[in-house]
Amino acid sequence: MVQRKIRNMEEFASVSGISRPTLSKYFNNPESVRQSTRMRIEKALDQHDYRPNVYAMNQNRRTTKNIGIVVPYLADPFFTEIGRAVEMACISAGYSPILLSSHGDPELEKENLESLRSLKPAGVLLAPFGRASDRSVIQKFSQEVPLVLFDANISETGEAFIGTDNFQSVGLIVEYLCRSGEPPCFFEMKTPSNPNANKRQQAYQESMERHGFPAHIFQAEGEGWNFEEVGSVQGGEMLARKVFPTNTVLCSNDRLAIGMLSAAYGLGIRVGLDSDCSLRIAGHDDHPFSRYTCPPLTTIAQDYSAIAKRAVSTLFRIIESEDPPPTREETLFEGKLVMRDSA
Numbered sequence: 001m002v003q004r005k006i007r008n009m010e011e012f013a014s015v016s017g018i019s020r021p022t023l024s025k026y027f028n029n030p031e032s033v034r035q036s037t038r039m040r041i042e043k044a045l046d047q048h049d050y051r052p053n054v055y056a057m058n059q060n061r062r063t064t065k066n067i068g069i070v071v072p073y074l075a076d077p078f079f080t081e082i083g084r085a086v087e088m089a090c091i092s093a094g095y096s097p098i099l100l101s102s103h104g105d106p107e108l109e110k111e112n113l114e115s116l117r118s119l120k121p122a123g124v125l126l127a128p129f130g131r132a133s134d135r136s137v138i139q140k141f142s143q144e145v146p147l148v149l150f151d152a153n154i155s156e157t158g159e160a161f162i163g164t165d166n167f168q169s170v171g172l173i174v175e176y177l178c179r180s181g182e183p184p185c186f187f188e189m190k191t192p193s194n195p196n197a198n199k200r201q202q203a204y205q206e207s208m209e210r211h212g213f214p215a216h217i218f219q220a221e222g223e224g225w226n227f228e229e230v231g232s233v234q235g236g237e238m239l240a241r242k243v244f245p246t247n248t249v250l251c252s253n254d255r256l257a258i259g260m261l262s263a264a265y266g267l268g269i270r271v272g273l274d275s276d277c278s279l280r281i282a283g284h285d286d287h288p289f290s291r292y293t294c295p296p297l298t299t300i301a302q303d304y305s306a307i308a309k310r311a312v313s314t315l316f317r318i319i320e321s322e323d324p325p326p327t328r329e330e331t332l333f334e335g336k337l338v339m340r341d342s343a
Contacts, residue, residue, distance in 0.1 A: 009223065011213045016044035049181055067095045068116035068124035068145075070109065072152075072193070073225050074101030076255070077288040082151065085308035086125055093316060095122065099203035104193075104225045105130040113141045126158070127151040130195035137326060146316040150307055152195050153330070159318050160329035162311040166196055169237035169300045169335025171210075173282060176337055177248050178211045185216040185244045187260065188252035189230055191223035197252050204250065205273075216245055231259020236270035239267055239279070248280040248343065254290045254299055256280070257283030261293050261342065271295060272341050280343035284335075303333045 064100035220234035253255035
C-alpha cells in the first residue's frame, strides 16, 4: 500500500494524535519537549511520510519576546493604572510589552489585534470592550495567539480570564451602606460600555434583597466613556428633581460618582457623613482620582497588582506549556471596601 503524503503540520497532528503546538515546539527545538513526547513524535515521523517545511517554519516561528497588551481606553486613569501594572509585570518577567489603546472604538480594537498578529507576539493580554467587541474576531485571534482576558470577560474566549468578583465587591459595599445609613439607590448608564456594569447591577439587586430592602435603579441615557459628564449632567438633573427615594446613591463606577459629586456641589448639596450633610455617594473601582475628590469617595478597591500578576503569570504558563489548557480558566479576586468621607 502506498503511504499517503502528509502535506502540512496540521495533517500530521491529526494522524499522529499529537497537538500542533507540541509539534511546533519539537521542530523548533527537540530538547524543548519531554523525552517521552519526543519519542512519540519521532515514532510518528517514522510511520508517516512527513518532513516539515523548514523555511515556512522559520517564517512563522515566534522568536519574539513581545507581549501585546490591549486596553479599551487608555485616557481613563483606571486603565492607565491597570495597564501599567500589567506592563511592569511583563518587564519583570523578561518580556517586552507593547501597550495599545482602542480609544473607545471597537473597530480599533480589531485593528490593534491585527497589528499585533503581524508582530508575531508570544502572547496577548486583552481587556475587551465586552458587549461592543467583535467576538468572532477575538475568538479567531485566540486560535492563533495565546490570549488571556482581564478586567472584562467574554465567555468561552481565550485561554483564561482574570478579573474582580463583582458580586462579592458590590455585596460588600451594599452591606456597609445599609449598615451605616439609609439603603442605597443604584445609578448607572442605560447602555454600559463594560459588561462589569451588568454584573454590578445584578449584584446590587441580589444584595438589597438579602438585606430586605427594595432595589431602586436609576439609569442615565448615553453610552461611551464620558462617565463624568453623564454623572454630572444627568445625575445632577436627578438630584435636582429629588428622584432618589433615599439619601444614599451607589454609582456603578467611580467616574459616574465623581460627576455626581460635582453636580451636588453645584446644587449646594452637602455630601458626606456630617450632621449637616443630606446626601451620601459611593462608587466602585478605587479610581486613582477618587481619594482626591471633595469629599474623598467611598468605593471598592480592585486589586490591580494581583490581577496584573495573575494575568501575566497565566499567559506565560500557557506560552511555555506543551499543550493548551484543557479547560478555560477563570480567576476572580475579591474587592476591598475603602471607607472615605463621601459615605
